[in-house]
Amino acid sequence: MASDTQPFRTYVEESLDALAGDPGRDVLLHRERRVTAGEFRDLVHRMARALLARGIVRGQTVTLLCGNLPETIAARYAAHLIGCRVNHLYNKLSADSQAAIVRDVETRALIVDPRHLDRAVDITELVPGPDVLVLGPAKVGRDLLELAAEQSAEPLTGLARPDDVCTIRHTGGTTGHPKGICTTYEQVRPARGATAGPGEEPPRLLVCTTLAHAAGMFADGTLRGGGCVVLLEEFEPAAVLAAIERERISHLFLLPPLLYQLMDHPDSAVRDTSTLRSIVYGGCQSSPARIADAIRRFGPVLVQFYGQNEAGGISLLGREDHDPLRPDRLRSAGKVLPGVEVAIRDERGRDLPTGEHGEICVRSPSLMKEYWKQPELTAQVLRNGWLHTGDIGFLDGEGYLTVVDRLKDMIVVVGGHVYTTELEDLLNSHPQVLQSAVFGVRDADRMERVHAAVVLAPGSTLEARDLRDLVREERGAMYEPTVITLCDALPLTDAGKPDKKRLRQQAERQFSPA
Incomplete structure (x- = not known):
């Protein structure tokens, strides 16, 4: 926290300070473009002044x-430099869902990639009012880069205060309306980021998943750590x-399904x-089973990070x-992780002993402030300084944390519970299975049935x-799926x-009664 003798500085200011040491080095690569530290730093300050000039x-x-x-x-850096809240939309959500979020978070300015301009028009027809600023020439709105070019690149002192909301990050909407x-x-302190060891070259991070998710935080850490970020527009294994x-590339972040696709691609060999x-x-x-395959393919370079947007980082498997x-x-x-406390609790909030399954509860300085405009939901999840993650897990005698399932994904069947991750682990252990997803579907009698979607290896x-x-x-009749769908x-x-x-x-459409 800032003091009278040491004013509060945002993660953006501290990151930009780190970039000032070597303004000529390349820090961002996109297609044929190379952006130096000095160019990026100047652009952030010019953009920040352009936003202020628009009354933001x-x-x-x-x-x-x-x-x-x-x-x-x-x-994002420019908006944070002037103390704004930033929300980054997932691009593949429907226009209605995106518009609902834009309205919900009280958007003052919508900053648009020119490639998504048609979608921006759809959104603003549903939610008129936001100032549309485009990252380039456009038929609607104003060109933010042109506006920024008219401004000074002199460093701008950050305007945010410690308790201001920095980010409003929405869940992906896979289980209902995004929160x-x-x-x-x-809470958004400068990420430590990857650094170079003795004799190593500076880190080079490849971003191939959306900057709206964890890749954005990894990019921040790399920029601050003296490295370079290479940007791909989307994940495609061969690319x-x-x-x-x-x-x-020295550093890479992937979600497990994408890691599997990467190692299964013929080019990986x-x-x-x-x-x-x-x-x-x-x-x-x-x-x-699949992570073991990845170790054999890529070597001893894998690191598992467990966290939540609500909780920040929780644990690490090195x-x-x-x-x-x-x-x-x-x-x-x-x-x-250091500075994080984890307790495994039952449905009545009692701590459970080592090895017993219960809800993973977390206490740390990184816990979210709240769910935006949802005080009742916030109170359900944040209780007495502890965040209830909704994950089921246990701690073993050596202090390793295992996540068994999501509470909402656990399938209640006659005779007990089916943990979806355990069934997925078993299916994936078959040498001809590449990936699987297990989920529950209610039948006409409102009973949950176990369904599995399975991707087979070529030629299987x-x-x-x-x-x-x-x-x-291996698991008994209770775990046997009612329906197994083989898919590409x-x-x-x-x-x-x-x-x-x-x-x-x-599945509900396919198997619902006529």
């Missing part, structure tokens, strides 16, 4: 409808592997990935714990009954998580 002030909301561009990061998770400027080789020092994965449950011969360890989410002759036999033999690929959210909401809706 501290405490108002700036919403981004932007892809993975250098200007996207600069726009706005509010984090303050005091990612080519970029790793071409740009000598021929592309040079030897420069990789760290592949961080997280954001949804991973499969121990490289040293990624042993393909220890599936029990790979199933865990690692050791609880496996049939659904073979997988049912495997489950029945799992639908994913913008962030890269299996979209179980969509899978459930598809």
Whole structure:
């Protein structure tokens, strides 16, 4: 917290200070463009002044409808420099969903990637009022880059205060209407980021998932840590592997389903990935069998990060714990991070002993401030300084945390509970299975039935009954899926998580009575 002798400085100011030391080095790469530290720093200050000139002030909301561009990061930094709340829309949400969020967060300015201009028009027809600022020439709104070019690049002192809301980050909407998770400027401290060890080159991060999700935070840490961020517009395995080789990438963040696609692609066997020092994965449950495959493919570079937007970082499973011969360890989410407290509690809020399953509750300085304009929901989740994550898990005798399932994903069947991640682990252990997603679907009698969507390896002759036999033999009849659907690929959210909401809706349509 700031004091009388040391004024509060935002993560943006401290990050820009770090960039000032070597203004000529490349810090952002996008296609053929290379942006230096000095150019990026100047752009942020010019943008911030342009926003102020448009009457946008501290405490108002700036919403981004932007892809993975250098200007996207600069726009976020500029809005935060003047103390605004920033909301970054997931690009693949429907126009109605995006408009609802734009309205809900009281958007003052909508900053738009020119590639999403038609969608911006759709949104503003539904929600008139926001100042539309485009990252380039456009037929509607104003060109923010042109406005910024008219402003001074002199450093601007940050206007935010520690308790101001810095970000409103919405959930992906896979389980209902997205919730706005509010984090303050005091909580958004500069990420430590990747650094170079003795004899190592500066870190080079490849961003191939949306900057609206965790990739944005990893980019911040890399910029602050003296590294370079290479931006791809989306995840495509062949393009990612080519970029790793071409740009000598050292650091990468992927959600597990995307990691599986990367290692399963034929190019992974021929592309040079030897420069990789760290592949961080997280954001949804991973499969121990598939993570073991990734270790064998890429080497001892995997790191699992477990956290939530509501809670911040919770635990880490480091490289040293990624042993393909220890599936029990790979199933865990690692050791609880310094400064974070974790308790496993039952439905009455009582602490449970080591090894027993219960809800993972977290206390740390990184807990969200609140859900935007939802005080009752906030009170349900934040109780006496503890955040109730909605995840089921346990701590073992060595202090490793294992996440078993989401409370809302656990399937209640006759005879007990089916933990979806346990069933997914089993299905993924079959050598002819690449990925799976397990979810519950209610039948006409409102009973939940276990459904599984399974992606098979190319050339597989496996049939659904073979997988049912495997489950029945290994887990018993209670875990045996009522329906197994063999598919070419799992639908994913913008962030890269299996979209179980969509899978459930598809199953309900397919199997509902006529």
